Amino acid sequence: xxxxxxxxxxxxxxxxxxxxxxxxxxxxxxxxxxxxxxxxxxxxxxxxxxxxxxxxxxxxxxxxxxxxxxxxxxxxxxxxxxxxxxxxxxxxxxxxxxxxxxxxxxxxxxxxxxxxxxxxxxxxxxxxxxxxxxxxxxxxxxxxxx
Amino acid sequence: xxxxxxxxxxxxxxxxxxxxxxxxxxxxxxxxxxxxxxxxxxxxxxxxxxxxxxxxxxxxxxxxxxxxxxxxxxxxxxxxxxxxxxxxxxxxxxxxxxxxxxxxxxxxxxxxxxxxxxxxxxxxxxxxxxxxxxxxxxxxxxxxxxxxxxxxxxxxxxxxxxxxxxxxxxxxxxxxxxxxxxxx
Numbered sequence: 001x002x003x004x005x006x007x008x009x010x011x012x013x014x015x016x017x018x019x020x021x022x023x024x025x026x027x028x029x030x031x032x033x034x035x036x037x038x039x040x041x042x043x044x045x046x047x048x049x050x051x052x053x054x055x056x057x058x059x060x061x062x063x064x065x066x067x068x069x070x071x072x073x074x075x076x077x078x079x080x081x082x083x084x085x086x087x088x089x090x091x092x093x094x095x096x097x098x099x100x101x102x103x104x105x106x107x108x109x110x111x112x113x114x115x116x117x118x119x120x121x122x123x124x125x126x127x128x129x130x131x132x133x134x135x136x137x138x139x140x141x142x143x144x145x146x
Numbered sequence: 147x148x149x150x151x152x153x154x155x156x157x158x159x160x161x162x163x164x165x166x167x168x169x170x171x172x173x174x175x176x177x178x179x180x181x182x183x184x185x186x187x188x189x190x191x192x193x194x195x196x197x198x199x200x201x202x203x204x205x206x207x208x209x210x211x212x213x214x215x216x217x218x219x220x221x222x223x224x225x226x227x228x229x230x231x232x233x234x235x236x237x238x239x240x241x242x243x244x245x246x247x248x249x250x251x252x253x254x255x256x257x258x259x260x261x262x263x264x265x266x267x268x269x270x271x272x273x274x275x276x277x278x279x280x281x282x283x284x285x286x287x288x289x290x291x292x293x294x295x296x297x298x299x300x301x302x303x304x305x306x307x308x309x310x311x312x313x314x315x316x317x318x319x320x321x322x323x324x325x326x327x328x329x330x
Contacts, residue, residue, distance in 0.1 A: 001260075003261075004260060004261075004264050004302075004305065004306065004309075007264060007302055008299070008302045008303055008305075008306070011268075011295070011298055011299040011302050012299055014295055015292070015295040015296055015298075015299045018288065018291050018292045018295050019183055019292050019295075019296075021288060022183075022184070022288045022289060022291075022292045023183070023184070025288065026184065026289075095186075096181075096184055097180065097181065097184050097185055097186040098184065098185065098186065098283070098285050098289040099186050099230075099282075099283055099285075100284060132232050132233070133232070134232070134282065
């Protein structure tokens with residue numbers, strides 16, 4: 001019993017230490033802001049200030065159910081221009097919990113493929129044409145252009 | 147392979163359901179912790195795996211955890227409780243089941259059966275977290291380390307009630323070794 005308690009306490013201590021390092025090393029982003037990283041540069045933009053366009057279409061959730069989207073959104077194809085980037089191979093979109101989805105340059109630049117939309121005050125990535133919702137990233141805080 | 151008795155099967159089926167329900171019930175509370183740590187999960191699954199470990203450790207039947215995890219994955223798919231893994235959810239259920247069986251098999255001659263439960267609980271939680279990471283989350287670096295550490299800690303903590311429950315159940319199946327170990 002004592003050994004088990006020692007193992008559990010050791011694991012709690014290791015977890016606390018790792019969490020401390022992780023929480024203090026990650027870049028903090030204000031709610032409603034987006035951190036764009038590219039080639040060593042970091043740019044912070046406010047989602048509310050971006051020029052949005054009308055977004056409509058259908059997406060599938062993880063259960064395969066079809067959901068209709070009809071809202072305003074910022075096209076992912078315009079993100080490289082925000083950071084003054086011409087050539088890139090991939091755009092990775094990260095949520096607050098580090099869940100991420102990537103779009104190739106062809107996908108990112110194609111019109112009407114992917115958008116950042118407002119989802120109850122949080123930014124969400126939607127990708128049209130996907131067979132599942134793996135690239136449906138909720139609470140987007142960071143975008144990396146590679 | 148030992149034959150599974152009807153009573154054991156009923157208990158295993160009950161535990162499969164309990165595991166799924168526990169996961170659903172605990173998720174809102176677990177999310178509070180994981181959201182504050184900025185990781186996508188790692189707690190609720192560890193708690194639900196406890197309900198697979200208890201019968202597997204009590205009955206000492208190799209393959210029990212794997213069988214339960216297969217049943218749990220079928221139930222999860224039927225009820226639409228697929229989480230973030232979607233159609234790949236069965237993989238996320240079955241791999242920890244196999245890991246539990248292997249751990250309990252490796253620790254079958256251990257002087258303290260609770261050590262096997264502890265190892266199985268930690269290994270199963272970590273394997274579930276790694277499976278979810280490979281299939282869905284794709285975390286790396288320090289975020290992955292925190293995610294795995296949280297899963298391992300949850301598994302370790304859950305091994306305590308799992309040991310007690312397995313000890314209590316063992317009294318009904320005349321497994322005195324486990325019972326004495328837990329009560330000592």
